[in-house]
Amino acid sequence: MGERWPPVYDFDQLLAMIRDLIGRHDIANRFYEWRRDRSTEAPESVCQGDIVLLQADVPFLAADGLPAVGDHPGAGAWLVIGNTCDFDRPANEVRWTQLVPITDLGADGELSPENLSNLRGYKAFKRFYVPPWSQASASRVHAADFLRPVTVDKAAFEGTPAPAPVEARLDRAAWFLLNACLVRFLAGDDGRND
Amino acid sequence: MRDREVALIAGFSDTRQQEILPAPARVQFSWVASTATSTPEALGPVRMRGTRTGEIALGDPLVAAPMLIERHDRAAFEHVQRLAEALPGDEEADRAVDALFARVESKAGARPLRRRIP
Numbered sequence: 001m002g003e004r005w006p007p008v009y010d011f012d013q014l015l016a017m018i019r020d021l022i023g024r025h026d027i028a029n030r031f032y033e034w035r036r037d038r039s040t041e042a043p044e045s046v047c048q049g050d051i052v053l054l055q056a057d058v059p060f061l062a063a064d065g066l067p068a069v070g071d072h073p074g075a076g077a078w079l080v081i082g083n084t085c086d087f088d089r090p091a092n093e094v095r096w097t098q099l100v101p102i103t104d105l106g107a108d109g110e111l112s113p114e115n116l117s118n119l120r121g122y123k124a125f126k127r128f129y130v131p132p133w134s135q136a137s138a139s140r141v142h143a144a145d146f147l148r149p150v151t152v153d154k155a156a157f158e159g160t161p162a163p164a165p166v167e168a169r170l171d172r173a174a175w176f177l178l179n180a181c182l183v184r185f186l187a188g189d190d191g192r193n194d
Numbered sequence: 195m196r197d198r199e200v201a202l203i204a205g206f207s208d209t210r211q212q213e214i215l216p217a218p219a220r221v222q223f224s225w226v227a228s229t230a231t232s233t234p235e236a237l238g239p240v241r242m243r244g245t246r247t248g249e250i251a252l253g254d255p256l257v258a259a260p261m262l263i264e265r266h267d268r269a270a271f272e273h274v275q276r277l278a279e280a281l282p283g284d285e286e287a288d289r290a291v292d293a294l295f296a297r298v299e300s301k302a303g304a305r306p307l308r309r310r311i312p
Contacts, residue, residue: 184278
């Protein structure tokens with residue numbers, strides 16, 4: 001059974017939680033409630049916001065309309081953006097979920113301070129900064145790319161070992177931040193206040 | 195007649211004899227209504243049908259409570275608006291990050307998956 005975070009009904013409290021997380025210098029330490037490299041137990045289910053490892057290229061439709069694949073831009077790390085509740089539904093009702101690739105943008109020192117600030121301040125609409133979630137990802141800069149969603153069969157998360165094991169799970173505040181960024185990306189305001 | 199109307203409307207209480215009007219009958223109503231969502235322009239409006247029900251006095255204007263789906267729609271829309279205001283994106287930052295991703299993606303290979311079957 002997928003565990004969905006309960007809603008925060010007080011909007012000001014929600015904002016305070018998100019802003020507090022973004023403003024932290026040690027954001028990576030507060031971003032995940034579970035990391036594979038720091039635990040001996042694995043989660044039983046998959047949730048929206050989980051980081052999963054799947055050694056697959058990124059499929060897309062090319063300019064000629066034919067299916068194509070691109071190299072995965074980040075060593076097989078993906079962010080689950082499909083809804084948590086869909087993982088509770090049987091496969092004969094809801095077979096699919098969605099992932100976006102997590103791009104490795106380089107070492108900390110290779111990015112300009114401006115771009116680091118843009119990413120870590122969650123100022124860009126189409127990408128979601130993902131703090132290091134493992135020893136292997138430490139000192140690298142990663143961001144999930146909302147522009148490249150991929151459909152995946154939920155069965156890829158089942159079995160032992162699963163083809164796409166969960167590597168890290170977001171903390172509550174981090175999930176609210178992801179939810180807010182997805183909302184902003186998919187349904188931003190219509191510009192009436194510009 | 196004129197005095198009686200003024201007295202009734204203004205809620206005056208006087209000792210003059212007044213005609214006591216019976217309370218208007220109340221009726222229950224129900225009808226299938228059609229409405230459109232208030233989603234952002236880019237998403238386009240979504241037409242919805244639902245049942246409006248209520249109870250009114252005869253002669254009152256027919257104003258029904260919003261349908262459940264309208265209340266959900268309104269709440270969701272306000273949530274989106276407030277989130278967009280509270281977590282403002284930055285067009286310049288977005289373009290800078292676009293350029294960063296374009297540089298990284300330019301180094302990645304891509305290939306056709308298979309040919310279209312004639």
